[in-house]
Amino acid sequence: MTPSPTTTGPHPANPPARSTAAATPAVAVDRVSRSFAAVTALDDVSLTVARGESVGILGPNGAGKSTLLALLAGTRRPGRGSVRVLGGDPRDPATRRRLGCTPQQTGLPATLRVGEVVDLVAGHFPDPVPRGELLERFGLAELTRRQCGGLSGGQQRRLCVALAFAGRPDVVLLDEPTSGLDVTARRALWEAVRGFTAAGGTLLLSSHHLEEVEALSERVVVLGGGRVLADGPVADVRSRVALRRVRLRLPAGVPEPVGAAGAGTCVRDGERVELLVPDADGLVRDLVCRQVPFCDLEVSPASLEDAFLAITGAERGGRR
Numbered sequence: 001m002t003p004s005p006t007t008t009g010p011h012p013a014n015p016p017a018r019s020t021a022a023a024t025p026a027v028a029v030d031r032v033s034r035s036f037a038a039v040t041a042l043d044d045v046s047l048t049v050a051r052g053e054s055v056g057i058l059g060p061n062g063a064g065k066s067t068l069l070a071l072l073a074g075t076r077r078p079g080r081g082s083v084r085v086l087g088g089d090p091r092d093p094a095t096r097r098r099l100g101c102t103p104q105q106t107g108l109p110a111t112l113r114v115g116e117v118v119d120l121v122a123g124h125f126p127d128p129v130p131r132g133e134l135l136e137r138f139g140l141a142e143l144t145r146r147q148c149g150g151l152s153g154g155q156q157r158r159l160c161v162a163l164a165f166a167g168r169p170d171v172v173l174l175d176e177p178t179s180g181l182d183v184t185a186r187r188a189l190w191e192a193v194r195g196f197t198a199a200g201g202t203l204l205l206s207s208h209h210l211e212e213v214e215a216l217s218e219r220v221v222v223l224g225g226g227r228v229l230a231d232g233p234v235a236d237v238r239s240r241v242a243l244r245r246v247r248l249r250l251p252a253g254v255p256e257p258v259g260a261a262g263a264g265t266c267v268r269d270g271e272r273v274e275l276l277v278p279d280a281d282g283l284v285r286d287l288v289c290r291q292v293p294f295c296d297l298e299v300s301p302a303s304l305e306d307a308f309l310a311i312t313g314a315e316r317g318g319r320r
């Protein structure tokens with residue numbers, strides 16, 4: 001049986017909409033920078049997340065996603081700026097009791113059983129979700145007596161994500177929650193997480209997958225090079241990152257169609273031209289109408305990596 005969302009949602013003592021502290025944002029990151037030796041992981045990042053909001057943090061490798069979540073989880077300190085969670089310092093135990101997190105890499109004690117691990121984590125919280133209910137919700141009930149060392153990688157990941165919800169948190173931070181999961185397990189996990197957000201919980205998750213962010217979030221923040229490149233409703237950001245890669249050949253002397261149908265990023269190598277465009281059909285129509293003598297046309301989806309680079313390029317006001 002799947003429990004009703006409210007049973008594993010935020011703590012009833014802190015209902016986001018009715019709390020007197022509801023005006024305090026769930027997350028307030030103000031002009032935060034964080035470096036590791038010569039590497040700037042976050043560079044003057046500001047971000048406010050209201051209670052009950054679900055926010056996806058997208059970005060390529062090294063963008064600063066994990067560092068941001070670690071600052072929110074209180075496991076790292078900012079070099080500059082301030083980080084507040086539910087109005088408090090995330091390193092303060094009182095704040096941490098209202099937080100649930102699953103870092104990108106987690107270890108489970110190999111010899112403990114699944115149920116024992118849940119009890120261990122639940123013991124740190126005043127009003128945890130009952131063990132059976134939590135495991136049922138994440139499709140792990142039949143593994144309750146299995147030793148963690150005997151779980152598959154995907155099962156371990158599901159358990160690690162489930163543990164973030166054990167303490168009936170108000171805010172949950174998930175760093176690439178479904179990495180290593182197959183499609184079915186990924187969708188089942190999304191369903192379990194949606195129960196939390198439907199009950200008014202605040203969610204921040206990092207991901208490389210726009211599809212995952214779309215499934216779980218209403219808002220997306222794109223990080224790149226430690227900076228916020230885009231922040232808005234998923235549909236708006238999707239239109240900026242859902243690009244098509246168009247490859248074609250143009251005879252020498254024929255200019256590449258930058259600007260047509262929004263084509264921005266363009267690389268030319270002799271006759272070979274490669275563009276990133278939001279509207280590939282529009283670009284092709286434009287080329288045909290203008291009788292541009294192109295050949296060898298290929299259209300394929302651009303990767304998010306390409307899209308991030310395009311956004312970064314646009315931020316710099318340049319073309320690649």
Ligand SMILES: Nc1ncnc2c1ncn2[C@@H]1O[C@H](COP(=O)(O)OP(=O)(O)OP(=O)(O)O)[C@@H](O)[C@H]1O
Nearest residue numbers: 036039040041059060061062063064065066067068
């Ligand atoms: N403990 C550390 N020591 C040194 N450099 C670090 C450390 N943690 C992060 N960095 C660096 O900071 C930058 C941001 O790293 P971060 O892990 O936050 O990025 P990310 O967006 O989560 O990347 P990924 O998608 O690959 O997980 C990277 O250049 C990384 O190498």
